[in-house]
Amino acid sequence: MAWRFKASKYKNAGPKSLKREDTIQDVAVGTLMQSCGNHITASCTYMAFNTDFGGGGTLGVLPLQTTGKIAQSLPQLKAHADFVTGLEFSPLEDGFLATCSADNTIKVWQLPENITLENITGIQATVSFPVQERRVEIVTWNPVANGILAAAVSNSVKVLNAETAKENIVLSDHGDQIQSISWRDNGVTLASICKDKKLRILDPRSCSVCQECEAHVTVRDSRVLCLGNKDQVLTTGFGVTRSREIKLWDPRNLKSSIASLTKDSSTSTLMPFFDADTNMLFLLGKGDSNIQYLEVNDKDPYFTENLISSVEQVKGAALVPKRALDVMVGEVNRLLLLLRNSITPIPYIVPRKDYKEFHEDLFLDTACGESALTADQWLAGENGQVQLMSLNPAKRKTKQNNVSRKPAVQQKGDNSITNQSNLKSPLSVPSVPKSVPVPKSVLEPKSVPEPKSDTEPKSVPNENEVLLRKAQSCLRNVGSGDNQKVLNIKDTSDKAGKTENSDLNNQVESVRASKFFSGVHQSKFKHLNLTTLHPSAHIVNIRNLSRTVPGESNMFCANTKRCALPIDGPGGLLLILDLNKPGRLPDTGLPWIHNSSKVSDFEWDPFDDKRLVVGCEDAKIRVWSVPEEGLTETQTEPDFCLRGHTEKIYFVKFHPLAKDVLLSTAYDMTVKIWDLTNGGSLKINIVCHPDQVFSADWSPDGKYLATVCKDRMIRVFEPRTSVQSLREGPGPEGSRGARILWVLNGQFLFVSGFSRSSVRMVMIYNAYVLSTCLHTVELDITPAILIPNYDEDSATVFLTGRGDSNIFTFEVHQEPPHLFQMSNCKPEGLHQALAFMPKKTCDVRKVEFARAWRLTSTSVEPVSFTVPRVKTEYFQDDLFPDTKVTWEPVLSSSDWFRGQNKLQRKISIRPPDMKLLSEAPVEASKVKKFESFNPETYKSDEQKKEELMNAMVNKLSLQEEPMPQDLADGVDSDEWEEY
Structure with a gap:
């Protein structure tokens, strides 16, 4: 059969018309800004698209299988400050979305599992790249290497590493604005098309242009697409007669196109979508009302035109990955069309006589979403190929779409698809030394009874075996607390009675590194209650609250007089509210603090109710003074600005003891300590962190500083003596964010963060031994960072995150396991x-x-957080010890920087007219009970158990006497009727 007459299995593939209820309705897309992006993208789990809600930087995000009316329940991701020009889901991990914007920024988002209107509110970008010099038009993922992105910024192509949030490669060989870029399927080269009419083949790792030619004769918008494994490049643009045209190129020789096809004279640019498995090519234009379906061949004729389908006016389109298709009904491709008020899926079905069996001839092995290279390997010059899988449901490997967590690094010998590394930090975490000893009472060897045997010789256990057996016995006797972590110690003896010394030593060291808790901890605050005070004390009708403040910020701060919160709007607006004036706020006319740049973090001075410090994205720290009577007009000029950071500020934090001492961190990975007296000056600069500092906290005595960093390390500094860390240790494995606090008078460090699988967790460390974590409690899977607040008097930590409905509470204690979860x-x-x-x-x-x-x-x-007590007329002195006067400084800034130390004084908060609970008279019944106690008649637990068992046996023993029913009169046998 001649080639031109060869039949295609997909020739008769056609779109299936869906009912209205099978589409997504009431999506207010609105008028979209002109850009080089497609306005909608899809993974196997989600779809994301441009909307006109909340300004141009907002995206709608929905599960892929969503149908019906959305109306006001559309989950919205406030991604950027300006219109989102390009967006694309990672082909290697369904939950990661890359976006770029007209605000010159590029971000990567990790979407939560089971997206709802609530859990996407306030979500922060997982990775934010440095702000670009010009508007970013396109962002696209490398199909082979994990975490590698390419972005088109004006006349440059930049290759970015999402693992380090850095630009690794810049290609500035273009003469004008880049209109489209596309990766080859092996991730080695890039194709780009530019407003200077040229098509280029780029090798980013060698920073060179391999080939270039003139693609289309006009400067109007063009597109480029690498056609999978066909080693061909397709471009769409406009010809001499201003008609739309399609050209096919051989990237090895760009002297002329190998095929060309002229279409109509419409003014919209054709968006190409190609499926390499079926060679199906779909062409749509923004504003068009039809879909053109072609097949691309390896020989002449290179294009076979098939169906043209009529639809509503298209605003954007995306091709759904093959793994998400319903192969058992012959669905070989699916388009998502972004229309004016809806999103319509268009499935392409190959008609077959029946669909009872899987049609192997229609579905070739396709990309499985598994990475072949890490970012470091790709940047080092290694190459890989797209990993494939079968679409046969009986053979398919199940890829778990871990959309709410970052997958763990693949272990040796693990062939599953679910354990691929994604956006991990390249820095390795050092091994944990085994340095925390077991309590002496546990380690003291006692006589261990040996089994009696006439045939086997008796062996005397060595010291390690005695230690291991004693530790095992101790663990078996541990009580079952709510948060108790049970250590599993394997038996080191085999069937022959031999012991491997290496295994034994390892397990003994594991025991030595563990703490044992030998009882049930009873907390006085375990059953605490939360009460929201009367609505008359509420401040309501807050409008346009900004949820885009970075996760390093608490987003909200208050003192005894007023509070500050961020408001959406240009220039970084902060609303200052008087807490002593509750009620409904007016709809308009409220005065603001205008910072002239987007706000990153802000905090009240603990020793001055009127001073507010604000960190901004322009790398400035602004110091404001709020009038005693509150804001009466919008303030635009701060008292002074602190300049020293070169990148946007992450967070600011005041010293707890010394007045006018401020700490700040920024995107430049530095930690700076300032003296705010006389207009402010930089005193200490710490530059040893290799990555972003998530959080920092001053020790209670004000001498030390603890930080937790994105490189997964915890560090402790004594900043007045050295800018190098005193000690370091491994922190949370997740890189999405963390917080750190000093607890128990500076003896321990409390850390909240994420595990490698993005589970929120809390950890506690000995502040002087950071080599190992003493205890860890995993909580839930939610993207919001847990922000801890510590009450020193009750040793209680309160934790909650943005968009949460729960407040977790823990009591920290010196007794293992140190963390006790409360109500x-x-x-x-x-x-x-x-x-x-x-x-x-x-x-x-x-x-x-x-x-x-x-x-x-x-x-x-x-x-209000209260503890239920009976005698509330007494002052509960067991709950309220003398408290620190945290609202008064004990040192000036000059004294602290000279090395002086001083502790805060303590006061009692007992009202003068309340008597102490410890001095309350004892009830007579209790006195009688204690007086009647006789130690000689006290029964042990074993005695009580034996008496109870004897009573139960006597009760259940057989009795010779007749049973009560035996004595009752029965029915004579002749009274029964036979049937």
Whole structure:
């Protein structure tokens, strides 16, 4: 059969018309800005698309299988400050979305599992690349290497590494704005097409242009697409007669195109979508009302034109990955069309007589979404190929779409698809030394009974065996607390009775590195209650609350007089509210603090209720003074600015003891300590962090500084003596964010973060031995960072994240396992942040041990944490020790920088008219009970158990006497009727 007459299996593939209820309705797409992107993208799990909600930087995000009316329930991702020009899901991990914008930024987002309107609110970008010099038009993932992105920025192609958030390669060989870029299927080269009319084949790792030629004769918008494994490049553009044309190129020789096809004279650029498995090519133009379906061949004729389908006016389109198709109904491709008010899936079905069996001839092995290279390997020059899988449901490898977590690094010998590394830090975490000893009482060897045997000789156990057996016995006797972590020690003896010394030593060291808890811990605060105070104390009708403040910020801060919160709008707006003036805010006319740049973080001075410090994305720290009567007009000029950072600020934090001492961190990976007196000056600059500093905290005595970094390390500094860390240790494995706190008078460090699988967790460390974590508690899978607040008097840590509905509470204790989870609190609705008040604001008459202000999307509400007690007329002195005066400084900044140290004084918060609970008279019944106690008649647990067992045996023993029913009169046999 001649080639030109060869029949295609996909010739009769056609679009299936769906019912209205099978599409997504009521999606307000609106008028989209002109850009080189396609406005919609899809993975096997999600779809994301441009909308006109919340300004141009907002994206709608939905599960791929969504149907029906969306209306006001559309989950929205506030991605950028300006219109999102390009977006694309990673082909190697369904939950990662790369976006670029007209605000000159590029970001990578990790979408949560089971997207809802609530859990996407306030989500922060996993990776934010440095701000570009010009508008970014396109962003696209490398199909082979994990975490490698290419972006078109004006006349440059930049290759970015999402693992390090850095630009690795810049290709500036283009003469004008780049209109489209596309990776070859092996991820080695790139094709680009530019406004200077030229098509280029780029080798980014050698920073060279391999081939270039003039593609289309006009400067109008063009597109380029590498056609899978066909080693061909397709371009769409406009010809001499201004008609739309398609050209096919051999990237090895660009002297002339190998095929050309002229279409109509419409003015919209054709968006090409190609499936390498079926050679099906779809062409759509923005504003068009039809879909053109062609097949691309390896020989002449290179293009076979098939169907043209009519649809509504198209605003954007995307091709769904093959792994998401319903292969059992003959679906070989699916387009997603972004229309004016809806999103319509267009499945292409190959008609067959029946679909009871899987049609192997229609579905070749396709990309499985598994990476072949890491980013470091690709940058080092290694090459790989797209990994394939069968679409046969009986043979298909199940790729778990771990959209809410970053996959772990693939282990040796693991052939599954679910353990691929993604966006991991290239820095390795050092091994954990085994340095925490077991308590002496556990390690003291006692006589171990040996088994009696007449045939086997008795062996005397060595010291290690005694230690191991004693540790095993201790573990078996440990009580079952809520948060207890049971250590599993394997038996080191084999069937022949031999012991491997190496295994034994390893397990003994594991025992030595463990702490044992030999009882059930009882906390006085375990059953704490949360109460939202009366609505008359609420501030309501907050409008346009900004949820784009970075995750390193608390987003909300308050003191005893006023609070500050971010508001959407140009120039970094902060709203200052007087907490003593509750009620409904007016709809308009509120005064702001205008920072002239987007706000990154802000904090009130703990020793001055009127001073507010704000860190901004323009690398400046602005210091403001709020009038005593509050803001009466918008403020635009701060008292002064601190300049020293070269990149945007991450967060700011005041010293807890010394006045006018401020700490700041920024994108330049430096930690700076400032003296705010006389206009501010930089005193200490710490530059040893290799990556972003997630969080920092001052020790209670003000001498030390603890940081947790994106390189997964915890560090402790004594900044006045050295800018190098005193000690380091491994922190949370997840790179999405973390927080750190000093607890228990500076003896321990409390850390909240994410595991490698993106599970939120809390950890506790000995502040002087950071080599190993003492205890870890995993909580849930939610993208929001857990922000901890510590109440020193009750040793309670309160944790919550943006968009959460729960407040987790833990008591930290010197006794292992150190973390004891208490009652979780669940106020009504979702909240964005909590700001805790000083201890002096607590109402001890109601046994209130903590008070906070809770920020929701539209209100600020006071909440109270209390402990249920019976005798509330007494001052609960067991709950309220003398508290530190945290609202008064003990040192000036000059004294602290000279090396002086001083601790805060303590005061009692007992009202003068309340008597102590410890001095309350004892009830007579209790006195009688204690007086009647006789140690000689006290029975042990074993005695009580034996008496109980004897009583039960006597009760259940057989009795010779007749049973009661035996004595009752029965029915004579002749009274029964036979049937």
